[in-house]
Amino acid sequence: MNFENEELKAIDEIGDNHHSTSAETPLRDDAFKLSDSEKIELIKEDVARIMQTLGLDLTDDSLKGTPNRVAKMFVNEIFGGLNPARKPKASTFDNNYKYGEMLVEKNITVYSTCEHHLLPIVGRAHVAYISNGSVVGLSKMNRVVDYYAKRPQVQERLTMQVVQELQKVLGTQDVACVIDAKHLCVNSRGIRDIESSTVTSEFGGKFKEEAVRREFLDYIKLDTPF
Numbered sequence: 001m002n003f004e005n006e007e008l009k010a011i012d013e014i015g016d017n018h019h020s021t022s023a024e025t026p027l028r029d030d031a032f033k034l035s036d037s038e039k040i041e042l043i044k045e046d047v048a049r050i051m052q053t054l055g056l057d058l059t060d061d062s063l064k065g066t067p068n069r070v071a072k073m074f075v076n077e078i079f080g081g082l083n084p085a086r087k088p089k090a091s092t093f094d095n096n097y098k099y100g101e102m103l104v105e106k107n108i109t110v111y112s113t114c115e116h117h118l119l120p121i122v123g124r125a126h127v128a129y130i131s132n133g134s135v136v137g138l139s140k141m142n143r144v145v146d147y148y149a150k151r152p153q154v155q156e157r158l159t160m161q162v163v164q165e166l167q168k169v170l171g172t173q174d175v176a177c178v179i180d181a182k183h184l185c186v187n188s189r190g191i192r193d194i195e196s197s198t199v200t201s202e203f204g205g206k207f208k209e210e211a212v213r214r215e216f217l218d219y220i221k222l223d224t225p226f
């Protein structure tokens with residue numbers, strides 16, 4: 001038996017089955033030693049090399065700018081959420097009006113990237129919490145989803161990271177998140193199932209109780225015409 005091949009095969013299967021190895025994004029200690037502009041320069045060369053290997057003519061006017069464009073997009077946009085410097089500020093307000101019920105922010109747009117294939121994950125997130133004294137601005141929940149989505153991701157991890165971050169900011173365990181998303185690596189290649197989507201959920205604190213969880217899921221189902 002060729003051990004190295006068996007090992008590579010096992011690693012390939014982890015990715016193809018979209019298993020993740022941890023709830024934390026696997027980052028190296030030296031992840032931010034290089035500046036963003038240094039990263040862009042290096043990635044630009046890497047993308048050019050990939051295109052070159054594929055046989056593309058990089059002197060063509062249409063392709064010339066692609067390596068630089070992709071490098072900037074990786075660092076500043078679609079993987080910009082790797083950098084803790086971009087994390088949304090943790091500002092909360094006192095819950096002056098003593099609203100003690102559930103607050104749900106639904107249909108938050110999710111644009112992320114599958115870490116196993118580097119293809120888009122597109123969907124919706126629904127986030128809820130029950131205040132224990134402090135509240136966050138509504139757009140804060142969208143920003144937290146967007147920050148963690150802008151990483152190479154696994155949908156389960158994204159769901160957990162959103163909940164853990166809001167639990168920390170709000171000082172309560174009573175936070176929940178459901179994400180329903182399409183993975184282009186499933187829809188456009190491999191099994192090519194255009195219709196399927198993946199649902200993941202994370203229920204903290206009171207949301208583990210049947211009635212509370214049910215209330216949240218019922219709100220998500222509400223289809224209010226605007």
Ligand SMILES: [Zn+2]
Pocket residue numbers: 018114115116117118119183185186
């Ligand atoms: Zn994938």
